[in-house]
Amino acid sequence: METAIVAGGCFWCTEAVFRDVIGVTEVESGYIGGTVADPTYKEVCSGATGHAEAIRLTYDPHAISYAQILDVFMGTHDPTQLNRQGNDVGTQYRSAIFPLDDDQRAEAEAAITRAAETSAEPIVTTIEGPATWYPAEDYHQEYWEGEGQRNPYCLAVIPPKLMKLRKSFQNAVKAEKA
Numbered sequence: 001m002e003t004a005i006v007a008g009g010c011f012w013c014t015e016a017v018f019r020d021v022i023g024v025t026e027v028e029s030g031y032i033g034g035t036v037a038d039p040t041y042k043e044v045c046s047g048a049t050g051h052a053e054a055i056r057l058t059y060d061p062h063a064i065s066y067a068q069i070l071d072v073f074m075g076t077h078d079p080t081q082l083n084r085q086g087n088d089v090g091t092q093y094r095s096a097i098f099p100l101d102d103d104q105r106a107e108a109e110a111a112i113t114r115a116a117e118t119s120a121e122p123i124v125t126t127i128e129g130p131a132t133w134y135p136a137e138d139y140h141q142e143y144w145e146g147e148g149q150r151n152p153y154c155l156a157v158i159p160p161k162l163m164k165l166r167k168s169f170q171n172a173v174k175a176e177k178a
Contacts, residue, residue, distance in 0.1 A: 001025065002061050004069050005032060005098040005133065007052035008077035009085025014055045016144035016158045017076045017165050020174050023063030028056045029136040029143070032098055033128050041137055047090040054098065056133055064172060066104055070097065070111035075168050076161050079112075080121035086157060095125040 008014045011029035018027045031044050034051030044051045059069060077085055079095045097112075099105040108127045116123045139147070148154035166173050 001058050002066065003100060004057045004059065004066060004104070005054055005100070005129075006057075006070070006073045007032065007054035007094060007096040007098070008073060008079075009053070009093045009095070010088050010153075010157065011053040011055055011136065011140065012143040012148055012154055013085075013157050013161055014053075014073075014077065015142070016148070016154075017072070017161050018055060018057055018069075019142075019144070020162065020165060021059075021064065021069075021072055021169075021172050022174050023060045023172075024057050024069075025060060026058035029140045030054055030056060031134045031136060033096065033131045037132075038134055041140065044092050045090075047092055049092075051092060051134070052094050052096055053092055053136075054096070054133075056135075066107050067111065068172060070107060071114065072165065072169050072172055073097070074111055074115040074123075074125070076165050079115055079123045079125040080119060082124045096128050097125060098129040098131055099127060100130075 015027045015029050018024050031039050031051035032054045034049040036049040039049045043049050083091045083094050085093050097108040099108050
């Protein structure tokens, strides 16, 4: 098993997408890239800590490659929006990849290049790190599967992302639950 860390706006939304990706066995919401140890959600949301809302994925590299993970990431959020995703504004919602080694850094550079080839707007996704990972509070984990399905924000933002995943990455999507 291998690990990937990406930030693409609200971690509830990004987590929901990657829970449906073949080969991804675990998704954890958290914070990375800031200056405060053990930040809280409230602190991160203020924008004062420098952290991004992010997800840490555990995945099987025999089922999906890191490059494919990054392509799904780039294709299911807007990597052209600086420090925002939709109505979520601030550096905590930035588009960023946090490689864990030199190979991941090279793959991140390649993923940004691939995305730029098909984008009409400049890609603003950054490559950051190394940085310390802080898991988000328990109530943020698996949010879409629980509270998120009753949250108007999530109901407006997550289903279009899931539709984009199913349309653009059909071969990477887990079978629908019966």
